[in-house]
Amino acid sequence: MKKTLLISEIFPPIHGGSGRWFWELYSRLPKEQYFIAAGLSDGHSEYDKQHDLNVTRLPLSSPAWGIKSLTGLSFYWKNFLKIRSLVKKNCIHQIHCGRCLPEGVFGYLMKKLYNIPYLCYIHGEDVEAASSSRELSYIVKKVLDNASRLITNSKNSQRILINHWKVNPDKTVVLNPGMDSKRFIPARYNLETRKKLGWDNRSVVLTVGRLQKRKGQDMLIQALLRIKKDIPDILYAIIGGGEEKEHLQTLVEKLNLKENVQFCSEISDEEMIQCYQQCTLFALPNRTIGKDIEGFGMVLAEAQSCGRPVLAGDSGGTVETMIIGETGYIVDCTSSEILAKKIIALLKEPDLLSAMGQKARKHAEETLDWDVHTQKAIKIFNSISQ
Known part of the structure; x- marks a missing residue:
């Protein structure tokens, strides 16, 4: 049975579209096959107790996502060791990265060092923001080029990858976020x-x-x-x-x-x-x-x-x-x-x-x-x- 690790700084109880996207999607997948490395947040311990997902909390927030500063290098090194431990402990065969930065860097490292394939989610604003920095653009390009798949949240985000980042179109696939139609239901005027x-x-x-x-x-x-x-x-x-x-x-x-x-x-x-x-x-x-x-x-x-x-x-x-x-x-x-x-x-x-x-x-x-x-x-x- 192949096992997968999702890495995402943004994850409930943090509010945010991408975090909710991942929770809704991965909570519907077989629990014994999917593991999650999520960011720390207020109330996460209580939240995790209330749900049966395999979540490990890591300090995935950092003021620096580049690699030129000691802050950035320290952030990536410390979390890499923890993620590598999770991968070995759970016999992970595939890694899913919530974004190119910072999560995609860990996917890239695991691919290069241990030949574990990874995919990366693309939200549009994340790669657009990185394009304004030469250092971050270099890192993002490495992550994009070495990913097995790039899942974009819209055709617009897909176009950004193809036109700006020169990504092979065959590597990209659109998977829109969604909602639970059994929960979000109409009601009469009240x-x-x-x-x-x-x-x-x-x-x-x-x-x-x-x-x-x-x-x-x-x-x-x-x-x-x-x-x-x-x-x-x-x-x-x-x-x-x-x-x-x-x-x-x-x-x-x-x-x-x-x-x-x-x-x-x-x-x-x-x-x-x-x-x-x-x-x-x-x-x-x-x-x-x-x-x-x-x-x-x-x-x-x-x-x-x-x-x-x-x-x-x-x-x-x-x-x-x-x-x-x-x-x-x-x-x-x-x-x-x-x-x-x-x-x-x-x-x-x-x-x-x-x-x-x-x-x-x-x-x-x-x-x-x-x-x-x-x-x-x-x-x-x-x-x-x-």
Whole structure:
């Protein structure tokens, strides 16, 4: 029986799209065959006790991912020894790397020293960010060239590998992130639930995700000035935490929109699903910031599974999450005016939103469910030979 080790700094209870992707995927695979080396995080001991995955926690966070500094060298050396020990102890035949940096470096070393094949997951923004550094570009190129497979989260990320990094197209394969359609389910409009959420019977646009510039929450906040003129009761609900929180809160105060914006950084999974179910429209107003792009947009899949129509920016891989014009729309989210006009047009067509929501649920069940993606993943893993 061949055994596999996944290495990923980002893993629950850390919040993050890639961490959730790996948890959802590998929790559906045979436990006796798959082992996980995950990063340290607050509450990880209690979290691991509640689940039956074979998880070993390692200090996979570092301020330096290059190899020119003592900090970087020390980080890679110490973790390499621990990973090598895991590989030997569990007779690992294949390694899966959560990203090129830093996880891919360990895959590369195990390949060169012990001839253990590895694959690497590519999220888009990770390799784009590395391309701005000559040192990191050199390391990433080595990792990409020596991997047996490169799994990209979207066709857009695949194009980045082929066009910018000159990767052999035959080595790449697209495996979109997904969602659990048995968990993310539609629900009828419920005023009592909406009151608990602080929404009452208002028109609610929802965004779920880290508070980062590329996510575009700031553009939708600015768009509210225009939206309010046509839809006075509009409420923009923002779920998530991150480095942009203070800036966004300041922007809301500056524009006098405190009555139209709701921030929520701490929320249970059950409450988050209720937000998906009860919102009027889900929006991910993402845009490209320098080299930072939205690789796919798992929240768009979750929203559609809950029967919600979606709206997203025309940057990165978000276009691959929906059927444009049927379950959602793509717009230029670098313009608050364009964003506002589209949201107003949609909110004024409740019958259209209802029809889109029904199609969104069907689309999510048939193409975005984790069970569908898991079968694809198994075929990819089995195609890698020693």
